[in-house]
Amino acid sequence: MGSSDSNKTKTVVWFRRDLRIEDNPALAAAAREGSVFPVYIWCPKEEGQFYPGRVSRWWLKQSLAHLDQSLKSLGAELVLIKSESTLDALLGCINATQATKVVFNHLYDPVSLVRDHNIKEKLVELGISVQSYNGDLLYEPWEVYDERGNAFTTFEAYWEKCLQMPLEPVSVLPPWKLLLTSGRIAKCSINELGLEDESEKSSNALLGRAWSPGWSSGDKALTEFIEEHLLDYSNNRLKVGGNYTSLLSPYLHFGELSVRKVFQSARMKQILWTKEGNSVGELSVTFFLRAIGLREYSRYLCFNFPFTHERSLLNNLKFFPWQPNPSHFKAWRQGRTGYPLVDAGMRELWATGWIHNRIRVIVSSFSVKVLLLPWRWGMKYFWDTLLDADLESDILGWQYISGSLPDGHELERLDSPEVQGSKFDPEGEYVRHWLPELARLPTEWIHHPWDTPDSVLKASGVELGLNYPKPIIEIDLARECLTKAIFKMWEMEAAARAAESNGADEEVVDNSDRIESLAIPKVILKGRAPPPCHTDSSNDQRVPSFQNATNNMANRKRSKSIEEEEKPSADNSHNLLRAGTSRADEDLCSTAESSSAKKQATSGNSFYVPQSFSMSIGNAYQCETSDSMRPGHDQIDLEQSSSKDGVGRSGD
Numbered sequence: 001m002g003s004s005d006s007n008k009t010k011t012v013v014w015f016r017r018d019l020r021i022e023d024n025p026a027l028a029a030a031a032r033e034g035s036v037f038p039v040y041i042w043c044p045k046e047e048g049q050f051y052p053g054r055v056s057r058w059w060l061k062q063s064l065a066h067l068d069q070s071l072k073s074l075g076a077e078l079v080l081i082k083s084e085s086t087l088d089a090l091l092g093c094i095n096a097t098q099a100t101k102v103v104f105n106h107l108y109d110p111v112s113l114v115r116d117h118n119i120k121e122k123l124v125e126l127g128i129s130v131q132s133y134n135g136d137l138l139y140e141p142w143e144v145y146d147e148r149g150n151a152f153t154t155f156e157a158y159w160e161k162c163l164q165m166p167l168e169p170v171s172v173l174p175p176w177k178l179l180l181t182s183g184r185i186a187k188c189s190i191n192e193l194g195l196e197d198e199s200e201k202s203s204n205a206l207l208g209r210a211w212s213p214g215w216s217s218g219d220k221a222l223t224e225f226i227e228e229h230l231l232d233y234s235n236n237r238l239k240v241g242g243n244y245t246s247l248l249s250p251y252l253h254f255g256e257l258s259v260r261k262v263f264q265s266a267r268m269k270q271i272l273w274t275k276e277g278n279s280v281g282e283l284s285v286t287f288f289l290r291a292i293g294l295r296e297y298s299r300y301l302c303f304n305f306p307f308t309h310e311r312s313l314l315n316n317l318k319f320f321p322w323q324p325n326p327s328h329f330k331a332w333r334q335g336r337t338g339y340p341l342v343d344a345g346m347r348e349l350w351a352t353g354w355i356h357n358r359i360r361v362i363v364s365s366f367s368v369k370v371l372l373l374p375w376r377w378g379m380k381y382f383w384d385t386l387l388d389a390d391l392e393s394d395i396l397g398w399q400y401i402s403g404s405l406p407d408g409h410e411l412e413r414l415d416s417p418e419v420q421g422s423k424f425d426p427e428g429e430y431v432r433h434w435l436p437e438l439a440r441l442p443t444e445w446i447h448h449p450w451d452t453p454d455s456v457l458k459a460s461g462v463e464l465g466l467n468y469p470k471p472i473i474e475i476d477l478a479r480e481c482l483t484k485a486i487f488k489m490w491e492m493e494a495a496a497r498a499a500e501s502n503g504a505d506e507e508v509v510d511n512s513d514r515i516e517s518l519a520i521p522k523v524i525l526k527g528r529a530p531p532p533c534h535t536d537s538s539n540d541q542r543v544p545s546f547q548n549a550t551n552n553m554a555n556r557k558r559s560k561s562i563e564e565e566e567k568p569s570a571d572n573s574h575n576l577l578r579a580g581t582s583r584a585d586e587d588l589c590s591t592a593e594s595s596s597a598k599k600q601a602t603s604g605n606s607f608y609v610p611q612s613f614s615m616s617i618g619n620a621y622q623c624e625t626s627d628s629m630r631p632g633h634d635q636i637d638l639e640q641s642s643s644k645d646g647v648g649r650s651g652d
């Protein structure tokens with residue numbers, strides 16, 4: 001590094017979900033080139049309907065404070081800014097420091113893709129050098145494609161290709177020293193960001209007993225898991241009670257841990273155990289790496305198919321007759337469905353902001369298949385309440401459960417909570433912990449109290465319908481209703497097709513989104529040049545864009561599946577969201593609801609990020625249809641993953 005600050009590049013380092021100093025490509029590049037101005041910009045208005053829930057904001061607050069201390073130890077500090085506009089805040093930093101460059105690490109969710117691209121375009125127009133890096137994935141989404149250059153649409157094929165690709169070694173050591181760029185700018189204290197309301201502090205205090213946010217704590221958690229728990233991961237990963245999995249997903253979501261470091265640490269153990277002939281350890285690592293792969297795949301799907309937060313990938317639910325029943329949704333959220341394993345899971349989520357991945361699958365399946373609630377309701381509630389809330393992972397999980405992915409659950413598959421309880425909580429310990437009213441019930445009845453003899457119920461202190469609810473719907477009836485709904489879906493699709501063939505599609509089909517009727521649009525990744533706004537880096541972030549597709553129809557997973565999930569009307573979609581976060585539900589008051597509801601009001605649309613995605617981000621590469629694009633039939637056994645494993649927990 002040169003001796004004069006005037007000869008160095010002054011760089012604004014824009015932190016987001018990369019809150020670490022180790023293996024942080026953007027920070028490292030800026031430190032090599034000159035002086036740095038680290039900044040975190042909190043812009044609630046731009047978060048819209050995806051404003052983080054209480055527990056997620058608690059984690060963010062602790063993590064920012066930890067990062068600030070780490071940067072100060074290197075000679076810099078983290079500048080915190082609360083703003084109405086991220087772009088305006090960045091321009092303020094540039095003007096205050098006379099910086100000539102802005103660097104950041106990529107994000108892949110639909111909201112960030114649009115925002116980041118627009119910000120990059122504006123800065124480049126103003127003559128500011130902009131460079132972005134991969135700080136969140138093993139491989140960028142545009143680097144992984146099949147032999148025809150198309151994006152993968154099944155996890156197995158995607159992950160098999162990833163495992164065959166070379167991986168760059170982790171740059172473990174952080175910068176030994178940072179040279180801070182000076183500049184006078186209005187900045188906030190950590191408390192002034194408003195991440196934690198006074199009313200939330202007493203509840204948040206309990207979180208600190210179980211979790212320790214921050215990159216150094218994440219590093220310790222990784223070391224502890226690799227050395228003490230990874231060996232038995234294959235045997236313990238499905239135990240729903242206790243801490244048998246890695247507990248790394250919050251650290252990975254906020255970027256406190258480098259996913260490359262996690263992957264390589266586990267891979268080194270696998271090589272060692274393979275040489276030793278330790279088949280159990282080798283299998284454990286395979287399962288754990290698969291969990292990491294699912295997290296990767298969640299970003300891959302969101303990047304290549306940025307509509308998946310609002311429509312199914314298979315476009316097969318357009319005519320599905322969802323039952324938007326607020327009272328059923330409330331009973332599900334409160335853990336008052338009458339099915340013990342479901343209720344225990346929802347009460348644990350309500351109380352702690354955390355549930356095991358297997359429980360996430362069980363409660364989400366119950367919501368979609370038993371209660372026929374729209375999958376986006378559940379996805380939004382998970383976003384509001386989970387400590388490790390991760391939009392891409394939740395999209396993957398809820399689409400998987402609702403039969404919206406080529407390798408997900410079939411829509412008609414409905415698993416009995418009673419059977420699931422016997423399988424994953426055989427002694428009933430998990431249920432007894434979270435449902436104390438059933439604590440004295442014998443194990444043989446714990447997962448189906450409605451069959452319990454009256455004398456046993458009385459001796460156990462259980463009064464069905466009083467201190468514990470009767471089943472909200474019988475499973476056999478739920479199966480019947482699901483089957484009827486699927487047949488109704490097929491009938492409506494057939495009617496729409498008939499009307500369309502008669503030229504009357506406007507009367508039957510929702511034409512507000514005239515992407516043509518496709519099973520899955522083909523995304524071509526190979527050989528596409530980066531958009532013109534890219535500057536310094538050949539590895540800079542590309543942005544997907546959907547052009548109007550041709551009328552060619554892709555083959556479907558099942559002959560009866562449909563093209564596209566129907567969007568609710570604006571009024572209906574607004575009401576659906578409020579059903580999950582209504583302030584009138586004082587008796588529910590979830591872990592996320594103490595202050596997020598009023599923040600969510602900043603978004604005019606309840607479930608949609610910027611419409612006309614292709615118009616807002618330009619034609620980086622092309623999407624088109626193909627009759628040869630047949631969705632695969634290999635089902636992802638997401639049991640291989642676990643909620644605490646770096647996957648984005650969303651499905652199992």
